[in-house]
Amino acid sequence: MDKSLLSSVAEEFKKAQRILVISHVRPDGDAIGSILGLGLSLQIAGKAIQMVSADGIPTSFRHLPGSSQVAKQPDGHFDLIVFVDCADIDRVGDVLKDYPPPDINIDHHPTNTHYARFNIVDPNAVATAEILAEKMSFFDLWINQEVATALLTGIVTDTLGFRTDNTSPKALRFAADLMEKGADLPSLYYRSLIQRPFEAVRYWGAGLSQLKREDRIVWTNLSLADRESAGYSGRDDADLVNVLTTINDVDLVVIFIEQTNGRVKVSWRARPGYDVAKIAQVFGGGGHTLAAGAEVDGKLEDVQERVLKSTRKLIENR
Numbered sequence: 001m002d003k004s005l006l007s008s009v010a011e012e013f014k015k016a017q018r019i020l021v022i023s024h025v026r027p028d029g030d031a032i033g034s035i036l037g038l039g040l041s042l043q044i045a046g047k048a049i050q051m052v053s054a055d056g057i058p059t060s061f062r063h064l065p066g067s068s069q070v071a072k073q074p075d076g077h078f079d080l081i082v083f084v085d086c087a088d089i090d091r092v093g094d095v096l097k098d099y100p101p102p103d104i105n106i107d108h109h110p111t112n113t114h115y116a117r118f119n120i121v122d123p124n125a126v127a128t129a130e131i132l133a134e135k136m137s138f139f140d141l142w143i144n145q146e147v148a149t150a151l152l153t154g155i156v157t158d159t160l161g162f163r164t165d166n167t168s169p170k171a172l173r174f175a176a177d178l179m180e181k182g183a184d185l186p187s188l189y190y191r192s193l194i195q196r197p198f199e200a201v202r203y204w205g206a207g208l209s210q211l212k213r214e215d216r217i218v219w220t221n222l223s224l225a226d227r228e229s230a231g232y233s234g235r236d237d238a239d240l241v242n243v244l245t246t247i248n249d250v251d252l253v254v255i256f257i258e259q260t261n262g263r264v265k266v267s268w269r270a271r272p273g274y275d276v277a278k279i280a281q282v283f284g285g286g287g288h289t290l291a292a293g294a295e296v297d298g299k300l301e302d303v304q305e306r307v308l309k310s311t312r313k314l315i316e317n318r
């Protein structure tokens with residue numbers, strides 16, 4: 001990475017007094033871990049920091065040190081606005097509509113649009129938190145136990161526990177460094193990836209009991225009635241899709257989740273060699289080649305039929 005870019009960013013951090021650190025809507029572990037990791041380390045350096053996540057903090061990350069300081073919207077004026085883990089400028093939601101454009105963009109998405117004055121974008125990093133772990137000393141920022149815990153949470157969650165294709169020796173070395181700085185890997189791994197509410201698992205039960213298979217496709221649906229009888233409060237699939245991807249000899253997994261707005265949320269997962277983002281785009285959604293989603297107007301059964309028809313074509317045309 002360009003040394004002068006890094007020095008310029010280090011200089012910006014040094015000059016600024018009031019700094020906003022913000023990440024994307026519907027935040028994941030890397031969004032939260034990056035906000036907290038950078039935010040807390042800037043606080044240690046004596047800066048006045050606001051950390052913002054428009055959708056708040058998901059329950060599974062509320063145990064992280066500093067999470068109670070994260071607000072849903074910014075307040076006041078800032079010398080520096082920093083986006084972390086955001087591929088494009090709109091991903092932060094509309095909470096920044098009265099603010100100037102971002103100064104610094106730190107991200108690892110290959111689709112990043114380089115929207116800030118300074119863009120530190122590394123698509124080879126497994127997580128934005130990995131980039132931060134690497135650059136922190138360059139910015140003269142300190143990684144204490146709390147910062148290390150936040151950053152390791154970002155790395156662990158974006159790699160689904162060091163098992164995604166892009167998991168690298170470099171990421172493992174940073175993870176080891178962060179453990180040496182005090183991050184408790186087994187505990188944060190359990191809390192952010194393994195542990196879940198009883199209601200979520202009951203909700204899985206509804207999906208699992210209706211599981212269907214045809215050739216190399218597996219699918220199921222989750223209705224509003226399933227959600228209610230399980231007592232599950234989320235509008236998502238409670239990560240059931242990641243359970244279904246563990247099934248042998250299956251190339252494609254699809255989940256249909258009925259929503260209250262007359263729409264159906266569809267989630268695809270694929271083994272390497274397919275591109276589910278393409279089908280998701282046909283239905284107005286998007287994503288990555290191996291993981292994509294869409295929200296489709298219509299009744300559960302109708303959407304299921306239309307989507308499966310397109311999904312079968314993927315296998316036929318392979």
Ligand SMILES: [Mn+2]
Nearest residue numbers: 030085127128
């Ligand atoms: Mn990320």
